[in-house]
Amino acid sequence: MTLKEMIELVQLHHPHMGETEVVKLINRAKDDFCNRTEIVKTTATMNTVANQRYYHLDKAILKVKSVWLDSIRIPRLIGKPIIDDTDSGEF
Amino acid sequence: MATKKEIFWYIDRIEADTSLSPNSSTGVIALVEKSTNAVTRNGYSTEYTSISEAGTNNLRIYYIGQDSDLAVGTLTGKYTNIPDQFHEVIVSKVIANGYKDPRNMEFNNAQFFDQEYNLGVKEAKKFARSDFKTVGSIRPQDF
Numbered sequence: 001m002t003l004k005e006m007i008e009l010v011q012l013h014h015p016h017m018g019e020t021e022v023v024k025l026i027n028r029a030k031d032d033f034c035n036r037t038e039i040v041k042t043t044a045t046m047n048t049v050a051n052q053r054y055y056h057l058d059k060a061i062l063k064v065k066s067v068w069l070d071s072i073r074i075p076r077l078i079g080k081p082i083i084d085d086t087d088s089g090e091f
Numbered sequence: 092m093a094t095k096k097e098i099f100w101y102i103d104r105i106e107a108d109t110s111l112s113p114n115s116s117t118g119v120i121a122l123v124e125k126s127t128n129a130v131t132r133n134g135y136s137t138e139y140t141s142i143s144e145a146g147t148n149n150l151r152i153y154y155i156g157q158d159s160d161l162a163v164g165t166l167t168g169k170y171t172n173i174p175d176q177f178h179e180v181i182v183s184k185v186i187a188n189g190y191k192d193p194r195n196m197e198f199n200n201a202q203f204f205d206q207e208y209n210l211g212v213k214e215a216k217k218f219a220r221s222d223f224k225t226v227g228s229i230r231p232q233d234f
Contacts, residue, residue: 001178004166009182013200014189020163022185027160029184029208030170033177034157037215040172041155045148048122053141056108057118060156064120067100068151069144074122077099081123081139083130 035062053085097125098142120152174218180211 010022034040044058067074103121107114123139130137158172187204190197
């Protein structure tokens with residue numbers, strides 16, 4: 001369903017709502033839908049830098065299922081290392 | 092023979108990403124590799140150091156997430172990661188919220204569309220769990 005079709009369906013019930021307002025509400029409802037259903041399962045790629053430990057995840061990521069480095073699946077570490085060899089420590 | 096590197100990941104924290112505009116909080120993933128007594132500090136030592144691997148698009152993360160927002164004005168846009176049959180469920184939520192708005196308040200309608208939304212969410216959860224597989228049971232049959 002395209003955005004136009006969605007807006008038209010909403011405006012059938014709420015003709016006083018403007019397009020911008022409807023789009024914002026649709027996006028908010030989509031976020032709630034994705035959080036509750038966990039229906040969106042996809043991949044993202046990132047660059048790595050030598051001697052850099054921490055990387056910001058995309059804000060669309062809710063749960064990390066698995067991680068691959070150079071096409072090799074790497075395991076999740078249970079717990080955290082006791083020494084942080086970088087400047088940006090834990091808070 | 093190439094040396095086998097033992098590399099691990101963990102989620103460290105949630106932190107504001109200053110490279111985003113406006114800044115928003117995102118998760119921070121940590122990548123470490125294992126080597127013997129690699130870091131020593133105040134008498135403590137750990138085998139885990141930051142990764143030495145550098146590369147472009149070499150880190151792939153498989154995740155559960157959100158679809159991208161639709162932009163105002165791009166009327167032909169659609170959610171590409173959410174299957175089409177659930178787009179109407181999202182619309183039900185917006186209609187329900189519209190009926191909770193003081194300009195057009197009607198609780199019965201709001202309740203009806205909320206219920207429609209919740210039923211759609213239930214179906215979508217089932218669909219997400221199925222991973223496009225169908226299941227069934229085989230019943231014995233007398234001939």
